[in-house]
Amino acid sequence: MELEGASRFAKGEWEDFAGARSGEALCEAWLALLCRRSEGARAGLLLLRQDDGSYAPMARWPAELDPAMLAEVAREALTKRQGVVQRGAGGECRFAYPLLASGEVHGAVIIELAASEAARLAAMQLTHWGAGWLMDLLNRRAAADKERRLAQSEFLFDVVLAAQAEPDVHKASLAIANRLAQRFACQRVMLALEQRKSVRVIAVSHSAVFEEKATLLHAAAQAMNEAFDQRARIAFPEPPGSALLAAAMHRRYAEESGSAALCSCVLEAGGDVQAVWLLERDRSFTAEELEFLDLLAAALAPVVESRRAASESLAGHARRSLRRLANALTDGSYPALKLGGVLLAALLAAAAMIPLDYRVSAPALVEGSHQRASVAAFQGFIREAPARAGDEVREGQTLALLEDKDLQLERQRWEAEVEVARQRAREARGAADRVALRLASAQMQQANAQLQLVLENLSRARIAAPFDGVVVRGDLTQQLGSPVERGTVLFEVAPLDAWRVILKVDERDIVDVHAGRLGELVLASMPGERLAFRVKRVTPVSTPQEGRNYFRVEAEMLEGGARLRPGMEGVAKVEAGERTLLWLWTHRLVDWLALTWWEWAP
DSSP: OHHHHHHHHHHHHHHHHHTOOSHHHHHHHHHHHHHHHSTTEEEEEEEEEOTTSOEEEEEEESTTOOGGGGHHHHHHHHHHTSOEEEEOTTSOEEEEEEEEETTEEEEEEEEEEOSOHHHHHHHHHHHHHHHHHHHHHHHHHHHHHHHHHHHHHHHHHHHHHHHHHSSSHHHHHHHHHHHHHHHTTOSEEEEEEEOSSSEEEEEETTBSSOOTTOHHHHHHHHHHHHHHHHTSOEEESOOTTOOOOOOHHHHHHHHHHTOSEEEEEEEEETTEEEEEEEEEESSOOOHHHHHHHHHHHHHHHHHHHHHHHHHSOHHHHHHHHHHHHHHHHHSSSOHHHHHHHHHHHHHHHHHHHOEEEEEEEEEEEEEESOOEEEEOSSSEEEEEOOOBTTOEEOTTOEEEEEOOHHHHHHHHHHHHHHHHHHHHHHHHHHTTOHHHHHHHHHHHHHHHHHHHHHHHHHHTTEEEOSSSEEEEEOBOTTOTTOEEOTTOEEEEEEESSOEEEEEEEETTTGGGOOTTOEEEEEETTEEEEEEEEEEEEEEEEEEEETTEEEEEEEEEEOSOGGGOOTTOEEEEEEEEEEEEHHHHHHHHHHHHHHHHHHHHOO
């Protein structure tokens, strides 16, 4: 009876080992079989290397064993990469056997025995034999797993390339549905696109044409809407251990269609649900198949999105983009960006209500309120020129002297002519010759007129300052002795107590500048001071400069006259009322858009 029971027990262990469906179950069955077949075995531990390079217990015997008891001998075997035997004070024996393959340590088997030396050697031989078998089984399962993954990758590439090759989303969806139906042995596969917070069926496997209003198709759309609303994969019947999801519509559709198993997968890309597909077949979907369907959904979602974007109209694309933007603004993603958007909106709202002073800015130039030109009264030569541009002069001060030798000779000549004519007149009066008297008198008047003209020119040979001021133009120091023509402007003098400002106002702002408006001027030579002025005149003539038109605006200074000099430049701002802060920021752009629209509008 004992022999028969042991036989049944060993048979059960072998069945557990051979029928293990996972790597963990295989390791536990293998270790239990090894320990029970080793005489005097008290404990056993199987360590396997993980993906991060560490070693973790995959099986222990008995189940309540503390792995720390065998950690020391396991660490020594893994470090030395060879078998290690340790003996305890109580006579027990612990040995560790490393699992080597292709020059790498994949793990270790640790056994604790309380038996004779012969039993230890037998246990070590059994462990050596069993380790090879275990590594072979693990390698076979790894190879099978790689082959399965390779087949999945091949199918994935095939369906992606098939969908990408189609010109529009309808044909791409049909290609996906046909390949899914073939791969998973389904009677029917449907694919529906997201449309206005719902889904619409656009493809049914192996059906180029279908009736959208059919009752069965409507029930299928409701089932897919169920997955769409929950944004999760729904399998019916629900696999063991899956999350509880609402599946009433799936149950109803299964009853109407007679399908034994359903699976709805959500295709999500860019944070939006692009599509939902529904698979129907006569047997339930395995956990491995559901995992693969999730992978396919994640990979095909961007493909469906790209095909959909390529085939939709411009208006449809705009609606979808706006809907995506609205969803992004209302969902819980990117809280920092949303907070920034709220703050920006609040800032813009405040800017649209806060009034500020609006001032038109323009380059400015300081000039004298009036300028007097000093010109050459006659044709001659320059003898002296003590004044130059920038000099302050007093009224009557000599600016330049013209050469007057020729005029002096001319004066002597006409004085002589006058004396001769006067003598002739006396002789004619003594001779009572009225005709000769009248002729002599006419000659004397003519000579006197010429003499007065010469004397007037002599008085103008000295160019004098017309008033107290500053010479703003003229420098003859390098032209002494050179000839000048009559009427040539030699100097320009401006007063020091009256100034005006010339503004170059852009034509875009000229409508806001009127006579009488006040403003402030900041000069480059006095950047820390603001000088007040009043607009006096806006000229109606523009001057093109640097691709823009500028209007000349004259203004009178209200302060700062003693420190100003002609030619000073700066920036002037003319008060033009009140505007909102938002208007100040955007009016240039709004004006340009309005003008552009007027130019191109029909």
